Amino acid sequence: MVDAEAQMSAPGEWKTPPFDPRFPNQNQTRNCYQNFLDYHRCLKAMNRRGKNTQPCEYYYRVYHSLCPISWVRERSGGDWVERVVGSDPG
Amino acid sequence: MAYPSQLGLQDATSPIMEELMNFHDHTLMIVFLISSLVLYIITLMLTTKLTHTSTMDAQEVETIWTILPAVILILIALPSLRILYMMDEINNPIITVKTMGHQWYWSYEYTDYEDLCFDSYMIPTNDLKPGDLRLLEVDNRMVLPMELPIRMLISSEDVLHSWAVPSLGLKTDAIPGRLNQATISSNRPGLFYGQCSEICGSNHSFMPIVLEMVPMKCFETWSVSMI
Numbered sequence: 001m002v003d004a005e006a007q008m009s010a011p012g013e014w015k016t017p018p019f020d021p022r023f024p025n026q027n028q029t030r031n032c033y034q035n036f037l038d039y040h041r042c043l044k045a046m047n048r049r050g051k052n053t054q055p056c057e058y059y060y061r062v063y064h065s066l067c068p069i070s071w072v073r074e075r076s077g078g079d080w081v082e083r084v085v086g087s088d089p090g
Numbered sequence: 091m092a093y094p095s096q097l098g099l100q101d102a103t104s105p106i107m108e109e110l111m112n113f114h115d116h117t118l119m120i121v122f123l124i125s126s127l128v129l130y131i132i133t134l135m136l137t138t139k140l141t142h143t144s145t146m147d148a149q150e151v152e153t154i155w156t157i158l159p160a161v162i163l164i165l166i167a168l169p170s171l172r173i174l175y176m177m178d179e180i181n182n183p184i185i186t187v188k189t190m191g192h193q194w195y196w197s198y199e200y201t202d203y204e205d206l207c208f209d210s211y212m213i214p215t216n217d218l219k220p221g222d223l224r225l226l227e228v229d230n231r232m233v234l235p236m237e238l239p240i241r242m243l244i245s246s247e248d249v250l251h252s253w254a255v256p257s258l259g260l261k262t263d264a265i266p267g268r269l270n271q272a273t274i275s276s277n278r279p280g281l282f283y284g285q286c287s288e289i290c291g292s293n294h295s296f297m298p299i300v301l302e303m304v305p306m307k308c309f310e311t312w313s314v315s316m317i
Contacts, residue, residue: 006211016186016202016241024180026262028243028269065202066269068245 017062028066036072055082091223091257100257103282104275104304107259109173117166124162136199161315182272183241187234191244191251191286194293198232204317206260212296226283226298236303249299252287255301261287276303 023031037060046053063072092100102108188199192209200206213227218257244253246264253272254261263274276282284299304312 014202016183019180019182024178028271028273029267032269056292058307061202066188066243068188068243069199069205069207070161070190070247 014061017065031072032063032067035059036067039063091226091281094241096103102259103257103277104259104282105277106173106177106275107257109176109192109261112167113173116169119149120162120166129286132199134173140257155163156175181239181275183239183273185235185238186243187232188243188245188269189232189253189264191246191248191253191290191297193291194286194297196232196251196253196286196297197247200313206313206317208263208316210300212298223283225296226285226300228298228300231300231302233302233304233309234276235306235309236276236279238306242272242274244272250288250291251297253284253299254287255282255284255299256281258301260284274301276301279303 015033015036018065020031022034035058039056042059043053046056099107099111099114102218109244109253110210134150170314184196185200186202188201190197195196195211197207210228210230212225213222215224218224218227233289241260242253244262245268246266248260248266250266251264252261253264255274258274258276260272260274262270263271280303281302282301284301286294286299288294290297
């Protein structure tokens, strides 16, 4: 991951997830979950087509910024990812 | 922070809190006026020798004391709704910070770039240094850049807590399994204190929140040193 100081001083670089009009209210749980799903679906779709997964990085950065670490850790390690990636027809 | 014998709100540190203070003054003035009017009328009623036992109707005064309270309520509702919508305005945060409530401490996560996370425990009274505030100081403060909008995401790892910083006008419940969003925007640098605001067990009173608002350069230095 890039150095925090270099990131913050460069304009146009990643700062933080922007306002998402799909989730305008106080409850951002779905925002975190949706981007987590979108990242894994994007990875799966790109890998299936043999394409570069670089465009999926946006979803990664959003869910990494929004989702509490403990949620991601247990979800990535546990049955959530299998359920999301394995059974989802994508 | 709160001080002994405090009667009013803490000094405002964010624009929303300034609006809330003005609204509070406006509404409290209306409350005082109504209360003194009622108290005066009660005193008059209790200290008069005059009686009138044949009242049949009182159309005029009934009209007045129906219309006037409706007008007063509108005068309270309009600024209130204005501030409510102002709090929901879209702003573009420059950083996202998550805070997770635990029994009985807060943990903070800054994960926009690197994964910076740390716990923030209250300093026990025996370990305070001279000048420190009892039951309010913590070992690791939450450091943030001032004068910039910051997105706070608040949740809990166990039971209900509530993350509150009165001088910023913030109080947001920390609910397990739910991510609540709040926006911080501080007008000035400084230390801002708050306490857990939802009963969460035996040490509910002993899990304070301390925000240290600093210039951006100091924030960058601090975040690099913490990783």
